[in-house]
Amino acid sequence: MEDKVKNEVRDVEENKAGKSEESSDDFIIEGMDIVRTFKMGEVHVRALGGVNVKIRRGEFIAIMGPSGSGKTTLLNQLGLLDTPNSGKIIIDGTDTSSMSDREKGKFRLHNLGYVFQDYALLPELNASENVYISLMMQGKSKEEYEVAASDILTAVGLGDRIQQLPSKMSGGQQQRVSIARSLAHSPRVLFADEPCANLDSQTSKEVLDLFQKFNKTKGQTIVMVTHEGWHAEYADRVIKLKDGLVES
Numbered sequence: 001m002e003d004k005v006k007n008e009v010r011d012v013e014e015n016k017a018g019k020s021e022e023s024s025d026d027f028i029i030e031g032m033d034i035v036r037t038f039k040m041g042e043v044h045v046r047a048l049g050g051v052n053v054k055i056r057r058g059e060f061i062a063i064m065g066p067s068g069s070g071k072t073t074l075l076n077q078l079g080l081l082d083t084p085n086s087g088k089i090i091i092d093g094t095d096t097s098s099m100s101d102r103e104k105g106k107f108r109l110h111n112l113g114y115v116f117q118d119y120a121l122l123p124e125l126n127a128s129e130n131v132y133i134s135l136m137m138q139g140k141s142k143e144e145y146e147v148a149a150s151d152i153l154t155a156v157g158l159g160d161r162i163q164q165l166p167s168k169m170s171g172g173q174q175q176r177v178s179i180a181r182s183l184a185h186s187p188r189v190l191f192a193d194e195p196c197a198n199l200d201s202q203t204s205k206e207v208l209d210l211f212q213k214f215n216k217t218k219g220q221t222i223v224m225v226t227h228e229g230w231h232a233e234y235a236d237r238v239i240k241l242k243d244g245l246v247e248s
């Protein structure tokens with residue numbers, strides 16, 4: 001009984017001080033001691049040398065660091081696009097380390113979204129088809145995926161270009177299609193690797209404003225690699241890499 005009272009007093013005091021301990025539930029991604037090496041002939045390149053990261057639900061994270069510091073490699077591990085040599089990655093409570101490639105593929109399709117520097121749109125498909133292809137693969141009905149594609153394309157400001165081919169669009173418009181595609185299935189985490197690298201600063205701002213809108217209004221968790229300090233200002237927190245390790 002006395003212990004219970006003591007615990008309650010401690011809880012109240014910690015809450016007042018704003019430092020009640022965070023539990024695993026608060027984190028949507030936990031990466032523990034992630035090591036990734038690449039073999040180049042006889043040489044082993046250590047791209048990640050034991051990285052620990054924790055990302056909270058709804059956080060907008062920027063990953064920064066010099067070229068070759070391991071940013072893309074880290075994003076690919078956290079996004080299950082690659083497999084580390086060792087370490088553990090837990091996404092929304094699911095330990096992904098023991099998943100087979102097939103299970104990872106399914107997990108990615110349902111739970112994760114990706115935006116790449118070069119948009120990675122399929123050139124022969126129009127905006128709507130590029131967006132709904134993953135919903136189709138998830139087994140949604142035609143009506144469901146067509147409406148969802150139209151809604152999300154409207155949300156990224158392309159409501160009037162639903163039937164347009166990527167080749168008829170500017171870089172900024174193509175990147176907005178790719179953002180719509182990445183968000184159409186309401187992923188738990190959106191991963192973006194230098195999404196503005198091929199865009200001028202005005203168009204970059206429009207893309208970052210979109211990320212911010214989905215982060216603030218929908219609580220979308222975003223992990224974005226960037227080289228630019230002003231891009232990182234959109235993020236809640238910066239993870240800085242140096243030589244395959246977290247510097248700060």
Ligand SMILES: Nc1ncnc2c1ncn2[C@@H]1O[C@H](COP(=O)(O)OP(=O)(O)OP(=O)(O)O)[C@@H](O)[C@H]1O
Nearest residue numbers: 038039040045047066067068069070071072073074
């Ligand atoms: N597939 C691969 N095969 C061999 N080495 C690789 C491979 N991918 C990455 N590396 C090496 O791992 C290190 C980290 O690369 P990574 O692409 O993660 O860096 P980065 O921080 O994203 O750089 P950049 O800013 O240029 O995109 C580099 O030394 C790179 O040469």
Ligand SMILES: [Mg+2]
Nearest residue numbers: 071072073193
């Ligand atoms: Mg990179």
